[in-house]
Amino acid sequence: MGDIDFQAMEFAYEKHADQSALGAARHQVVVVGAGPVGLTTALDLARQGVRVVVLDDDYRLSTGSRAICFSKRTLEIWDRLGVGQRMIDKGVSWNVGKVFFREQEVWRFDLLPEPGHRRPAFINLQQYYAEGYLYEQARQEPNIDLRWKNKVAGVTQTDAGVDLSIETPEGPYALHADWLVACDGARSPVRKLIGQESHGRIFRDRFLIADVKMKADFPTERWFWFDPPFHPNQSVLLHRQPDNVWRIDFQLGWNADPVEAVKPENVLPRIRALLGPDAQFDLEWVSVYTFACERMDKFRHGRVVFAGDSAHRVSPFGARGANSGVQDAENLAWKLKLVLAGLAPETLIDSYSAEREYAADENILNSSRATDFITPKSDISRSFRNAVLNLAKTHPFARSLVNSGRLSLPATYIGSPLNTPDADAFTGRMAPGAVALDAPVSVNGEDDWWMAQLDGSFVLAVFCGNTLPDRDTQSALQALRMAPVPVKAVLVVDPQCDVAGLSADLPVVADREGCLAKRYDAQPGTAYLIRPDQHIAARWRAFNADAVAAAVKRATGHA
Amino acid sequence: MLITDTNLSSPDDFYEALIETHRDLTNEQSHELNAALILLLANHLGDMALLREALQQARASVVGS
Numbered sequence: 194m195g196d197i198d199f200q201a202m203e204f205a206y207e208k209h210a211d212q213s214a215l216g217a218a219r220h221q222v223v224v225v226g227a228g229p230v231g232l233t234t235a236l237d238l239a240r241q242g243v244r245v246v247v248l249d250d251d252y253r254l255s256t257g258s259r260a261i262c263f264s265k266r267t268l269e270i271w272d273r274l275g276v277g278q279r280m281i282d283k284g285v286s287w288n289v290g291k292v293f294f295r296e297q298e299v300w301r302f303d304l305l306p307e308p309g310h311r312r313p314a315f316i317n318l319q320q321y322y323a324e325g326y327l328y329e330q331a332r333q334e335p336n337i338d339l340r341w342k343n344k345v346a347g348v349t350q351t352d353a354g355v356d357l358s359i360e361t362p363e364g365p366y367a368l369h370a371d372w373l374v375a376c377d378g379a380r381s382p383v384r385k386l387i388g389q390e391s392h393g394r395i396f397r398d399r400f401l402i403a404d405v406k407m408k409a410d411f412p413t414e415r416w417f418w419f420d421p422p423f424h425p426n427q428s429v430l431l432h433r434q435p436d437n438v439w440r441i442d443f444q445l446g447w448n449a450d451p452v453e454a455v456k457p458e459n460v461l462p463r464i465r466a467l468l469g470p471d472a473q474f475d476l477e478w479v480s481v482y483t484f485a486c487e488r489m490d491k492f493r494h495g496r497v498v499f500a501g502d503s504a505h506r507v508s509p510f511g512a513r514g515a516n517s518g519v520q521d522a523e524n525l526a527w528k529l530k531l532v533l534a535g536l537a538p539e540t541l542i543d544s545y546s547a548e549r550e551y552a553a554d555e556n557i558l559n560s561s562r563a564t565d566f567i568t569p570k571s572d573i574s575r576s577f578r579n580a581v582l583n584l585a586k587t588h589p590f591a592r593s594l595v596n597s598g599r600l601s602l603p604a605t606y607i608g609s610p611l612n613t614p615d616a617d618a619f620t621g622r623m624a625p626g627a628v629a630l631d632a633p634v635s636v637n638g639e640d641d642w643w644m645a646q647l648d649g650s651f652v653l654a655v656f657c658g659n660t661l662p663d664r665d666t667q668s669a670l671q672a673l674r675m676a677p678v679p680v681k682a683v684l685v686v687d688p689q690c691d692v693a694g695l696s697a698d699l700p701v702v703a704d705r706e707g708c709l710a711k712r713y714d715a716q717p718g719t720a721y722l723i724r725p726d727q728h729i730a731a732r733w734r735a736f737n738a739d740a741v742a743a744a745v746k747r748a749t750g751h752a
Numbered sequence: 753m754l755i756t757d758t759n760l761s762s763p764d765d766f767y768e769a770l771i772e773t774h775r776d777l778t779n780e781q782s783h784e785l786n787a788a789l790i791l792l793l794a795n796h797l798g799d800m801a802l803l804r805e806a807l808q809q810a811r812a813s814v815v816g817s
Binding site: 559562565566571572573574577580581583584586587588589590592593594596599 | 755756757758759760763764766767768770771774777779782783786809812813814
């Protein structure tokens with residue numbers, strides 16, 4: 194199958210029966226914005242059995258490449274939603290970055306230096322492909338009702354939800370949403386309609402994105418230049434995308450004229466300076482941007498919840514924008530589902546705010562620091578930057594100070610009220626609040642991945658070593674599935690463990706390289722409770738049904 | 753031996769604090785601050801052999817060795 198030209202797709206406005214209804218039609222969840230965050234939210238909710246209306250004021254997907262770096266964590270989330278493989282198949286996988294200062298390479302880094310992960314550190318993929326694949330997945334999902342050219346013009350909060358007025362080409366209509374999720378971007382109309390704003394820091398610098406199509410033999414790596422001879426005193430980033438498209442990002446400085454800068458006669462010489470005078474290429478997309486690091490003080494306002502750029506913005510260095518938005522979506526979806534099903538108190542949504550505000554602060558901190566390093570604000574700051582780069586050629590300590598972007602990693606929700614603090618001793622990275630790490634496993638003799646077992650329900654991973662749990666324990670583990678908030682127990686065994694005679698209701702995976710037990714600091718008996726969004730909720734050295742029940746209560750906002 | 757492997761527990765925290773210390777200073781003030789900082793750290797280190805090595809490495813980073 195050839196590639197679809199998602200940028201050219203136009204979606205027809207269709208009149209919905211709600212528009213002829215006498216009163217406002219009532220929906221459990223209305224999502225505003227059909228971008229990567231809105232579509233991910235809708236897909237996750239739909240898979241949990243929640244019907245979702247998605248409103249978008251436009252009739253097209255992303256124009257221009259825009260976000261291009263999608264992280265391992267984002268891919269794991271999209272894997273769970275059934276759309277990850279398509280992204281991987283089309284995307285360009287990469288793990289390695291190189292940093293140059295003037296003429297010299299000063300540092301090379303590998304973002305995923307260990308094997309045993311299904312997904313790479315990053316793929317590069319034009320935003321229109323990512324949105325296109327999410328859209329096609331959403332279109333097949335009966336629980337998603339996608340309405341183009343539907344613009345939210347009024348938002349009124351009531352005790353029971355949100356009253357919306359919607360404008361369409363055929364006039365206005367009213368909707369009632371129990372919950373409204375605003376994924377409507379950095380200039381969020383919904384945010385304005387409820388009288389809120391973002392606060393933060395605006396950077397006085399301009400950057401030029403030139404996406405060019407060419408045959409080139411640069412390796413599939415992220416290349417970052419400080420003060421290169423072909424673009425003196427500024428920075429340049431080179432990154433490969435699918436279809437032989439290359440992202441070149443030139444720092445221009447604050448005084449550049451954004452209108453002049455995008456004219457081909459001004460863009461082409463910059464590219465030729467990098468590629469050489471005889472380089473053959475076509476311009477795909479050119480854009481000048483400025484940026485801010487800012488966020489809303491609170492991501493939840495009553496029954497209106499903000500996710501993605503509407504809630505927080507970062508500089509592009511670190512690929513923390515779209516990736517953090519997708520992580521917002523998955524943090525919110527399972528919580529909304531439990532609240533709507535009456536299985537969790539409404540205050541569970543406050544934990545969305547708390548966890549994702551914490552993550553936003555981490556992203557803003559990292560992206561602000563990278564920006565300050567890349568674009569020094571004073572002579573002395575530039576001197577330190579250059580000293581670091583000079584020292585980095587020979588001294589390892591200076592390489593850890595070089596900051597061309599600290600690339601997106603998921604936040605560990607340290608101190609989240611949903612975590613059950615450790616009562617037993619553990620070492621390693623899998624503390625409560627962390628994202629579960631992947632590892633190679635096998636299921637029924639077939640090679641598989643650990644993350645694929647974490648399918649959107651609560652999971653209790655029970656490490657068994659070579660000995661299966663006794664009958665009573667097996668029954669207790671099976672019973673977890675019958676709880677109001679079901680928990681799927683998964684046994685993790687050594688490859689040589691005999692699993693014949695195990696109840697078919699208890700899934701079992703073999704830790705085929707011993708990698709899973711190692712990454713989770715597990716011994717036979719160790720149990721991990723993992724949330725629907727694949728974050729660790731609790732862990733113990735031995736399974737205890739009451740402790741699991743208490744941890745589930747806590748993780749669903751009942752503590 | 754001068755430690756040149758990473759010895760800071762959080763390099764980014766340190767770098768941010770370093771740049772922040774210079775905020776709103778003139779260039780001249782910044783140079784004097786840097787001089788003061790070097791003197792403070794040198795005194796704390798105390799070891800002349802180490803200091804000579806650091807001086808030499810710092811110079812090499814700008815003019816080659």
